[in-house]
Amino acid sequence: MNRHTTLSPRPATDHSSAVEQIAQALDGLRFGAISIVVHDGRVTQIDVTEKRRLTV
Numbered sequence: 001m002n003r004h005t006t007l008s009p010r011p012a013t014d015h016s017s018a019v020e021q022i023a024q025a026l027d028g029l030r031f032g033a034i035s036i037v038v039h040d041g042r043v044t045q046i047d048v049t050e051k052r053r054l055t056v
Contacts, residue, residue: 018043 037045
């Protein structure tokens with residue numbers, strides 16, 4: 001027997017602020033990673049990990 005879960009549609013969310021902050025994080029990042037945490041369809045956290053390359 002197959003069970004299907006029906007998700008109710010969420011109201012539209014304005015993500016422009018989150019997209020702006022992610023773009024700013026990308027602008028200053030040369031090497032590293034950006035992790036985006038989403039809860040209930042909203043960005044709740046943006047983690048930026050930067051790697052700095054040392055020349056020897």
